[in-house]
Amino acid sequence: MEKSRKKFVDLIDKAIVAANTMDREELLFSYKGILYPTTICSPEVFRAMESFEARTDDVILAGYPKSGTNWVGQILTDLVTISEKKNQDEENSVNEEELEFPYLEIGDVEKYERMNKLTSRRVILTHLLPDNLPRSVFKNKAKILLLIRNPKDVATSFYHFSNGLSSIPSYETWNDFITDFMIGRMPWGSYFDFVSEWNKHVDDENIMPITYEELKENQVLGVKNIAAFFGISLTEEELQSVTERSSFQSMKENSLKTHGALGSILFRKGGVSDWKSLFNEDQNQEMDKAFEEHIAGTKLGAKLKYEVYCKT
Template identity: 65%
Template sequence: MPRPHRKFIDILEKSMVVADTMDREDLMFTYKGIPYPTTLCSYEVFKAMESFEARSDDMILAGFPKSGTNWFGHILLELITTFEKKTEVEPTIYGEEFDEFPYLEIGDTEKYQRMKKIPFRRVIRTHLMSQNLPKSVFTNKAKILLLLRNPKDLATSFFKFSKVMAPFPTYESWDEFFKDFMIGNIPWGSYFTYLSEWNKHADDGHVMPITFEEVKENPLLGVKKIAKFFELPLTEEELKKVAERSSFQAMKNNSKETHGVFGNVLFRKAV
């Protein structure tokens, strides 16, 4: 099983504590017209991120919040772990530096310099719209798995999530949340704008769209598509085992070990 994101868990814990002391109107700030959670992101980090140099061998998971980033991230790390054990190469995802990458836009201003030291096969997650990623991601053609989810399900999950995630503004009712969701007044902005902007890269050879629904319906086929896209050749039996270890129930059962106290928050129902 892939190692837990200890550093990222620590960032989440600190952000929850700080957010609990803040007024609702201070929980978000706007950068380039898009709202972000104040205790997780900052102007300084976004400016520092501009210097980040992506590599052609980077493996990027791009998905709006609640589109399955944690689930797909787990699948990819299981694939990498299985491949590296099979080929007996030195593990690339178990070092201390691994924790730098849970989300590209979350961390401190020095993280992008530390990331330069991480060797081949960097796994990067992000909720950012395509136009707000560092330009090097596209010029260097890093491989991007674009995660998509039915807007109705995503909105429902986001609403439930906002009730327990202190850095996100909470809502008294679904109607109140729905108004903000439709106009993009939620963390990371409008899902519809997100889809529209990423659609401009739909034909890019280094971008592969995949939906939450198709992988949920046929996990093994989804695992096979992800493995093929990231060039991780595994046997049918190995792929089956990855699919089994990456089932929602298996992840939920191990969530305390992999995500600490946030396990129940991040892995709710998947419905």
């Protein structure tokens, strides 16, 4: 595990150093109409990813940026570690030191060959739209935990993240940021497109949607449901351990070790309704209108409980 974390930290640290030498307009590139960070993604990586072979027992987490993927990724990693320790003897246990950087679309072109050599179960995170994932993910019916978060808190968190991380463009004002966010001129594209496109798969038997907010409301129940979805049994002691290790406070305290310089940027507040500190009345109305037009009538839209979390 230490080796895999070092890979994670090294990649991010190199990306930050590289970004500091680049102009703002160089920080993002477009691939199939969507923007991505130049320092951690590339067209060559996306093309190589098409040949990636997903497995039925892969543990995949899909979420738009700043929806809680690092948090839930910690939960999934702990669950898989517990499961593997139970199901495999010491001689055939998973070699944690060989686990790859978790985000599917981030890395180098040889990454997928290395991933193909890994023993199961692999924990894979992604911010991609379903149509931009390798076709094998759906063909092989890999199980996907779909994580969504209310758009106002996503925008607020993304704004602070953008101004803290040099690898993506920063903004002089919140007004400038929210203008770009509303039209989808963001790394990994439009929030509304993400939710709308994933909603087309919400009834697939291999997909389980969960919201950031419901996990915040009852993390123990959320972890239980996630474990059941992936067929992982937990004792009460194991459930408590996973819940404690993935608490915001615990992850924030360990962030320097687990995420390097990125840690203090990733784990800022970890709460709900921080949007009230930034949105003005016009921006509230604009977001309310966009939600109504693009998401409100969908199953994922209903699951977000917009009236509860996004109304003043």
